[in-house]
Amino acid sequence: MPFKTDFDAFMSECWQHHEENPEQVYAQLETALSEVEDVTQIERIFALMLHTAIGHLQCPEQFLTCLEHFDERKVAESLAFQRSIAVARYFVDGTDNMELLEEQEQRRVYALISNELSALVQLELASQWLVKAALGMTPNDAEGPLARAIAITANNLACQYEALAERTCMETSKMLEAATLALDYWKVAGGWMQEERAEYRLAMSLLKADKPQEAKVHAERCEDICQQHGSDALELFHAHDLLMQVHFHLSQKYKAKLDEEMQQHCKTSSLT
Template identity: 35%
Template sequence: MSFDAFIQSAWRAHADDTAAVATQLSESLALLQTAEQVPAYVRLVVHVYGEHLGQWAAGSALLAQIEALPLLGHGLAEQALRRGQASLAFCAGNESALQVLNAADRVAALATSATALAGRERLGEGMAALRAACAEAEQVLAAHDDAWRALAVAGNNLALQLEQTAGRTPEQTAAMLAAAETGLACWCRAGTWLEEERAEYRLARSLLQAELPEAASQHAQRCLDICLAHAAPYFEQFFANAVLALAARAAGDAAAFSAHRAQALACHAQLSADDLRWCVAELAELGQA
C-alpha cells in the first residue's frame, strides 16, 4: 500500500475502529520515506492517540520513533513533530511543554489541544486552550502565519463536535457558538473563499442547534452569497441552499424554505455519485431521503 492510500484509509476507518488504526500507525513507520510525508502522519497520530484514545504517552512515544528516523532536516517535518509532542504533553498535564515553543508553534499546539481535550470530555480545558491560543495569536501572529489555519480547523472541529453532542448543556451551547465564530474569523484571515463559505455554513449550523434561526439565516445567506460570487461547484451550492432552507423552516418562513429546498435539490441533481454520499443527512432533513 502506498503512503497516501494508507493515510486515506486510516482517516476513513479511525472513528469506527480506532484501536486497530492506532496499531496500524505504530506498525507502519516504514511507509515514511520522505520528510514531506511526516506532517500528515503526525497529524493522524496525534488525533488518534490523543483525541480518540487519550493515550498521550503512547502517542508521544510513537512520535519519538518518527523523530529517530533519518528523514528530518526538513522544516515542516520538524515543526509538525514539535507541535504534536507539545500538544500531547500539554493534554497529559505538562503545561511547561508549551513554554519552550515559539509563538506560532504554541498557538498551533494549543489549537490542537483544544479539540483533543474536548474530545476527551474536558470541554472547559479545551475552550480555555482555544481562548489562550486566540489571545496569543491576536498579539503575535503575522497575518499569513499558518498557525491561523490550525486555529480555524480547531474552531470548526469543536463546533461540529458540540453540534453532535446529545443533550447539550447551556455551557456547551455557548462553547459551540464561540468555537464556530472562532473558526469563521480565522478562516477569513487564513483561508480561501471556499474555506470561508464552509465556515459560514458551520456557524449557521451551530446557530440552528442553538435555536437561533434568524441569525442562522444571516450566515447561511452569506454562505450562499460567497458561493454565487465565486461560481462555486454544485456541491457547495447544495449545502448552502440546504442550510438556508433549514434556517427558513426553523424561522417559520415556509415560502423561503420551499424556494431554497428546490434550489438545493436542483444542485443535488447535478452531483456525481462520489459527491452524493456526503449529502445523505442534508437530503433527509429536507424531506427528500
C-alpha cells in the same frame, strides 16, 4: 493502499477510516513511520497518529513512547516533532515542554490540545485552550499554519457543542464563540469553500442557539459564496438545505405568535 505506492492515497484512506478502525489505522501509521524518510511525509503521519492515539484510542502514552524512540536525526529541524511531543506530554502528565518553541508554535500546540480535548468531549477545557491559542491576536496576526490550526479546532469544537442534547447558556455562548472564530480564521487561512462551510457552521450554531434571524444572514452568505464560485452541486445542496432549515425555524417563531385557533390553520409543510 500501501504507503510506498501512493503516499497521498494512503494518508487519505487512513483519515477516512481512523474513527471506525483506530487500532488498525494507528498500527499502519506506525509501520509507515518507521520506514519513510521524507520529512514532510513524517510530519503528516505525526499529525494523524497524535489525533488517533489521543482523540480515539485515548492512549497518549503509546504515542509519546513512539516519539521518544523515534530517530530524531530524521526530523532534526522539524517543529512538528516538537509540537507532537508537547501535546502528547500534556495528555500524559500535564506538562507541555513548550519553552523552546516560538510564540506562533506555542499557539499551535494550544490549538492542538484544544482539538484533542474536543474529540474527548471535554468541551469546557477545550474552550479554554482555544481561547489561549487566539488570545490577544487577530486572524491577520496569525501565520498560515496557525490560522488554519485555530480554524480547524474552532470548527470542530462548535460541532461538538452543537451535538449536545442540551446546552447551558455558557455552552451556547462557547458554541457561538467557536463558530465565529472558525469563520474569522478560515477567511484568512482557507479558500472560498472553507469560508462557505464556516458560514454554514455558524448558521447551524445560531439555529441551535435559537437565533434563526441571525442564522439567515450566514445561510444566505453561504449560498452566495457557492454561486460566486461555480455553483458546486454538493455545496449548493447543503446551502439550500440549510436555508430550508432556517426558514422552517423562522416560520415556527411566527406561528408561535398567533393565538391557538390561528395556529391550527398553520399546517407544517410536508417537506419537513
